[in-house]
Amino acid sequence: MTPYAAPVRDFRFVLEELLEHGSLALPGFEEASPDLVEAVLEEAARLAGEVWAPLNASGDRQGCSRGQDGSVSLPDGFIEAYRAYAEGGWNGIGVSEALGGQGLPEVVASAVQEMLHGANMALGLCPMLTAGAIEALAHHGSDEQKATYLPKLVEGTWTGTMNLTEPQAGSDLSKVRTRAVPQEDGSYRLFGQKIYITWGEHEAAENILHLVLARTPDAPEGNKGISLFLVPKYLVNEPLVNHDGSLGERNDVTCASIEHKLGIHGSPTCTLSFGENDGAIGYRVGEEGRGLNHMFTMMNEARHKVGVQGIGVAERACQQAFAYALDRVQGRRGGSECTISDHLDVRRMLLSMRARTDALRALALYCAAQLDVARHAADAADRLAAQARVDVLIPVVKAFSTDQAVEIASLGVQVHGGMGYIEETGAAQLLRDARIAPIYEGTNGIQALDLAGRKLQRDGGAALTQLIDEVEGTARALSVTTELAPLGEALAGGAADLRAAMAAVLEAGADTERGADAVQAYATPFLSLAGHVLCAWQMGRAALAASAAQASGSKEPFYVAKRQSADYAIRQWLPVGRAQRAVIEAGMASLAAFDAAAH
């Protein structure tokens, strides 16, 4: 099994040479000096590589198990590895200082997340869900709730979960049936069953705070009848008044079963039963009937995190494939024995994996930097403009990164040949693990609808148009240099395709009769085209930065490699995405007429 070495050099390249938006110099980030950031990255790399990564394969093999009492056992070492993370203060690095965190920029926190997921995605899910709970409480919790629960969540001594899905309510949460019955003391009693609850039960933390969507009595049908509740595994003594943080009774919530999944075996995916006895005691978070809205507040960031998670797994797949290809002697080149990394068809796979991973990372970190600007820029107009970009970018980062991560992990299997199909090698695990990411936190189809429907239609494409303008600016900058001109030409072509496809999607959306259907039919090809063009844009910027470093005299092989990545991404990967324009322009007749029952 290849060890995992976090790509710190590449994080530094993106942070220092690609992100010209100065997100590290925003108000509030005064302490995030380059030295501090580098130290954070190095230390996170150590935790990821030395503590988390070695447990990835064993965690997959052993998996989780549920005892007859409903307790859940994690794979060996997971509790210790989680505690090393929490005790190292990692859980709060991206949380604001006001909430007890370290208030580092999101772009730094995202880099750390990528490392942890690359090292051990199953374990990485635990803090990812906790981060969602922190967001939900920070935005919508009462002062008492914040005081009672946030410090422990930020520390990581308690963890959080998101309880949305029920058997009949998946992508359509309006169908949630879990009931929340108000009690005289202002609390609620919850009754119902939730499925697919990530890290829903475990012993790694002293307590687990379940955030639960449920329906109050006499609430209207559909979305507006749903509220958000906090249901602790162990009740906290005196939660609504002065509290001492001490834990009381076990609440009436139990793990009824855990799922047997394709991957992420080290992450317990639970069915949780609320209220099998007297009802699970819960506390409403935010307004009655606004549960879905409150949940979506944090979902945007969770979606970014899932994209980053995909990139982490893609990075590990790259590392493993490169190591294997550089080691495996097979065949001949130029008359002598060689490793398979010398065969051009294998190089094609390796470079394809590397170029895509680099590109996805650059785009995800660009998005994170825009998040920082949206939150921290001094100027309100800057904040709004950045938020508009974030809104457009997040579905792309989530869906495109995860779809690509599955392909990259699958290429990783292919590079290994027959060895890739043997579980001991570890390449197959990465494919199995990655495969969930296009599904959860809103399927990639939902992301595409979010982009092509809501995000694009509501501003008439204004935010995306600004991004396309920037892509064209990068294309022009590339065209100035003879060497980079072919990249500029290809990138400009991609930008033109995206602009044309956007116009088609906007036109379809404006059609009152068939609009919703047409946007749906075009959504996934459109997101794929946008992902390819925006990633190619980032690689165009990377080519410019690498070229500038070389012009300044750098002989670092990193820049040579980066330019090869950029060349491949723009000239041999982008064309595949550009084909999606033709897919969109071919129209939606076959989909509109399609009757699944007749096939």
Place this chain on the structure above:
Amino acid sequence: MTPYAAPVRDFRFVLEELLEHGSLALPGFEEASPDLVEAVLEEAARLAGEVWAPLNASGDRQGCSRGQDGSVSLPDGFIEAYRAYAEGGWNGIGVSEALGGQGLPEVVASAVQEMLHGANMALGLCPMLTAGAIEALAHHGSDEQKATYLPKLVEGTWTGTMNLTEPQAGSDLSKVRTRAVPQEDGSYRLFGQKIYITWGEHEAAENILHLVLARTPDAPEGNKGISLFLVPKYLVNEPLVNHDGSLGERNDVTCASIEHKLGIHGSPTCTLSFGENDGAIGYRVGEEGRGLNHMFTMMNEARHKVGVQGIGVAERACQQAFAYALDRVQGRRGGSECTISDHLDVRRMLLSMRARTDALRALALYCAAQLDVARHAADAADRLAAQARVDVLIPVVKAFSTDQAVEIASLGVQVHGGMGYIEETGAAQLLRDARIAPIYEGTNGIQALDLAGRKLQRDGGAALTQLIDEVEGTARALSVTTELAPLGEALAGGAADLRAAMAAVLEAGADTERGADAVQAYATPFLSLAGHVLCAWQMGRAALAASAAQASGSKEPFYVAKRQSADYAIRQWLPVGRAQRAVIEAGMASLAAFDAAAH
């Protein structure tokens, strides 16, 4: 779990309406009347659906296990299901009557293979390997060997294996080290270890015949030192003279371990040790030093079978995704509750799966029909021309069908949403099973080299040019009808792209300095382009046939569905393939300069 229903209607469509080459009317196939063929398909569908398919999930869960004595236990029911197959005479349907088979056309045998793999790919591997052994002995065995071993293999009472790979010899078989020491009686003693031996040990058959590549003493290094040997698990009494078929001693070959694989858990993948005691007794098959050539004789057909296997799994993934999408109620369309099959983004996935599977099947069966012509046509020139097409088509059928099968199975997981990630649903198993097909029987990279290197360069593209001419003919035929004209236009564009790419690959191959590298760099994009265009061609022909049937008054929904498949395949799937022309034309500079160690 969705039951498997073999797509008999579609097989009949391809056989009766698409294959204009009259392969069923060739000399030697006089008895293969349409009625008989239909009865064969119906009966195979019953075996596949009722006997094999119900064991697919349980076989995956249970897997195989190896006892301390080296014996291997199959999943429950597999032995009975295999015997039902053998006793039904299915093992010999494609084998010539001279060898004791039924001599049905390859195109019919391929349809039956697809059904069996769709029902249970792990079990289907057993007869697939036996078919290889039959081919090897039929082509290269002595009369005695044929008389001794073929009847039992054709019956299926004995099964066969292919022993090629060793730890240091995978894609590069010149590195085989297993030794074969000649004995005074003309037999050999074999010593060595072979890995990844499919169905290498089991109790489903009375005997197992291992075909083994090994090196004779003093043989030259490399390929020319390798010969092919037959090593029975149980020695056959008096194998080289008059034999009574009775079994003698256990030979010195044992199963040292079985692999823990990503999928096909019901297929035992063994490490076999030859000669741990006195040496495993083996008999040379064919000429000394020609083992690799002899092995490649049968490999062409085995590659076709692997492609067909991919299509079988893709078909099952389609059926399961359609059934789920038609059943799962979620969300609303036009104001009322609907199943997810009504959402256009889900339709896109379903139609993409269906269109690709239809197209791959039509191409694979076209190739099988050409195999029949190559073997049976009365005219020698017809036979040669068909063989030239087969040579070009087989790497495409193998690699393109299996790459697409993985994507189709992955889309099947996606259609299921969260349920797709839970193993009980069965969608994930199809992805895990399918993932081996791009790897074994020559990786898909090797297939691409075979196409772009050997097959294309040796005839200067003549055979492929003839196929492209036919694609253009179909495009012209489509262009005659207003309704089908957009398909004709798109198909003509695809044909032009393939012609241009072929010219680029031929030009690269002719470059004596960088030829081999350039062809390698272009090989996989070129195969992908060829696969898309040839599949689209078949769907163009399907559109014409369906349109003709409708013009003759047919109201069968099958034809409506087929036309939707064709429309999607040509207008929304082909464009993605056409992008590979741009990939090729972007050149190979980044790959040639690529240094994996520097990334």
